[in-house]
Amino acid sequence: MTEVPGEGRHELLAAMNQSILDGDDEAADRLAREALAARIEPLEAIDRGFTPGLREVGRLFEDGEYFLPELVTAAQAMQAAMAVLRPVLGEQASERTLGRVVIGTVPGDIHDIGKTLVGTLLAANGFEVSDEGVDVPIERFVERARELDADLVCASALLTTTMAMQRDLVNAVRSAGLRARVLVGGAPVNQAWAEEIGADGYAENAAAAVDLARRTVPP
Numbered sequence: 001m002t003e004v005p006g007e008g009r010h011e012l013l014a015a016m017n018q019s020i021l022d023g024d025d026e027a028a029d030r031l032a033r034e035a036l037a038a039r040i041e042p043l044e045a046i047d048r049g050f051t052p053g054l055r056e057v058g059r060l061f062e063d064g065e066y067f068l069p070e071l072v073t074a075a076q077a078m079q080a081a082m083a084v085l086r087p088v089l090g091e092q093a094s095e096r097t098l099g100r101v102v103i104g105t106v107p108g109d110i111h112d113i114g115k116t117l118v119g120t121l122l123a124a125n126g127f128e129v130s131d132e133g134v135d136v137p138i139e140r141f142v143e144r145a146r147e148l149d150a151d152l153v154c155a156s157a158l159l160t161t162t163m164a165m166q167r168d169l170v171n172a173v174r175s176a177g178l179r180a181r182v183l184v185g186g187a188p189v190n191q192a193w194a195e196e197i198g199a200d201g202y203a204e205n206a207a208a209a210v211d212l213a214r215r216t217v218p219p
């Protein structure tokens, strides 16, 4: 195992990006393994290799150059890379518990790649994470938060049409009288939206979500 410096690293990251654009799950799997062998951090491979490809696919879809089948195969390639990289992210898990977290994607929304990444990184950094999956009913978020006496409820939304569910979730958590703070995220979400709906925080990526969670849960 040798570290890949400069040019080689750049080429590997570019190939990861391309594997997503091509929807090539075999290449994505192989490149994820090559990254680990080359001691590239899994989060770097995800953030700088594969995710930019997925964002580009989103743009091409919006511009009408890619259609649903390409969106699906790109997502499958991303999942193939994540299947290799996620267990390694998880290995960093520490013994301490920094807080209990309920995480899920809001009702009507089945995007799970970003949500799963955030949940994995929170777990790897010492939070106890209960991942409820996608299309999670508001009542389910509330029920789980109550059962676990959760510190944080984290909601992901990827569609402008499902973002509104984050507002419903904030209201439901408050009216249930739970102490949990609500954090929101997802591609169309931003700080202004979080403030508008009275959420306790917003972060734009998984690493920032960990910082936010640490700041939000008192020691």
Ligand code: B12
Residues within 6 Å of the ligand: 051, 054, 055, 057, 058, 059, 061, 062, 068, 071, 072, 074, 075, 108, 109, 110, 111, 112, 113, 114, 115, 117, 118, 154, 155, 156, 157, 158, 159, 160, 161, 183, 184, 185, 186, 187, 188, 202, 203, 204, 205, 206, 207, 209
């Ligand atoms: C992959 C993908 C899919 C896959 C999802 C597969 C899966 N298992 O998740 C499939 C093909 C199923 C899909 C379906 C659809 N999709 Co889609 N999809 C995407 C795409 C290309 C990438 C999303 C992704 O995984 N990104 C990578 C991850 C790592 O990033 P992320 O999700 O943003 O998460 C990061 C941050 O946002 C943050 N974060 C995320 N969640 C949270 C939560 C908290 C609490 C915090 C703090 C942070 C945080 O951290 C994450 C890690 O860094 C986006 C394009 C885009 N720009 O997002 C379109 C996109 C979201 N989809 C879109 C659309 C329209 C659809 C469909 C309606 C298409 C259709 N006609 O059927 C359906 C909807 C299905 C549904 N009901 O949910 C549109 C949405 C447009 C809009 N304005 O609402 C987009 C933006 C594409 C586009 N440009 O048009 N999609």
